Amino acid sequence: MHFDILTLFPGLFAGAFDESIIKRARESGSITIALHNIRDYAAGRHQVTDDTPYGGGGGMIMKPDPIFAATEAVLGEQATAVPIILLTPGGRLFRQSVARELSRHNRLLLICGRYEGVDERVHQYLATDEISIGDYVLSGGEIAAMVIVDAVTRLLPGVLGDPSATFEDSHAEGLLEYPHYTRPPTFRGHPVPKVLLSGHHAEITRWRRQQALRRTWERRPDILASAHLTEQDLAYLQQLQGTG
Numbered sequence: 001m002h003f004d005i006l007t008l009f010p011g012l013f014a015g016a017f018d019e020s021i022i023k024r025a026r027e028s029g030s031i032t033i034a035l036h037n038i039r040d041y042a043a044g045r046h047q048v049t050d051d052t053p054y055g056g057g058g059g060m061i062m063k064p065d066p067i068f069a070a071t072e073a074v075l076g077e078q079a080t081a082v083p084i085i086l087l088t089p090g091g092r093l094f095r096q097s098v099a100r101e102l103s104r105h106n107r108l109l110l111i112c113g114r115y116e117g118v119d120e121r122v123h124q125y126l127a128t129d130e131i132s133i134g135d136y137v138l139s140g141g142e143i144a145a146m147v148i149v150d151a152v153t154r155l156l157p158g159v160l161g162d163p164s165a166t167f168e169d170s171h172a173e174g175l176l177e178y179p180h181y182t183r184p185p186t187f188r189g190h191p192v193p194k195v196l197l198s199g200h201h202a203e204i205t206r207w208r209r210q211q212a213l214r215r216t217w218e219r220r221p222d223i224l225a226s227a228h229l230t231e232q233d234l235a236y237l238q239q240l241q242g243t244g
């Protein structure tokens with residue numbers, strides 16, 4: 001997977017891309033990342049990238065021409081094959097299913113907006129997708145781009161040591177993840193649930209499934225409706241509803 005990231009602040013990405021999983025994925029060649037400074041594509045001696053809004057009002061708007069120029073220069077011949085994703089709080093919500101969908105491409109271009117907004121012509125005539133990472137407003141799309149690179153990269157084959165790791169993640173199956181424990185067996189008076197020490201694999205699997213169901217029911221009832229549930233799951237949920 002190749003990521004092109006268009007930003008006014010390439011320095012923000014140092015650290016996030018230079019440690020841990022992303023670092024290793026880059027070193028092994030699973031991913032490549034190219035940061036492109038939008039300012040380099042702005043015309044004139046001052047390389048201006050923003051301007052005041054037509055119609056008045058506060059704040060500055062990112063000009064369309066440097067963003068179009070940067071995208072066209074970076075993509076060249078590939079301009080139609082690569083998703084051009086604008087990070088914006090007005091985009092479709094980023095979820096695990098979107099990460100999975102993006103991971104099937106071999107190249108993504110991410111455009112990070114800044115200031116009060118981006119000229120509408122970028123939304124309408126350049127971007128092929130608009131993504132928001134949540135219902136809050138960040139100072140720019142850079143952190144959202146890091147989130148997408150991270151979530152997509154860990155889904156690529158060979159990036160995580162244990163392929164079942166992404167399988168069991170929260171959200172992978174439409175449920176939150178069950179709780180995890182490691183040594184010591186009792187910590188500050190709080191014991192590890194007995195079943196996990198029992199060695200009964202079937203019991204452990206059942207307990208984990210029920211914990212995932214209970215957590216999702218308690219914390220994220222909104223996602224429960226679209227989860228893949230078995231008859232047994234439904235029976236357990238009914239039992240929970242009965243006990244309140």
Ligand code: ADE
Pocket residue numbers: 087088089113131132133134135136137138139140141144
């Ligand atoms: N830019 C500002 N806020 C954002 C958000 N929530 N998601 C994506 N990009 C953004």
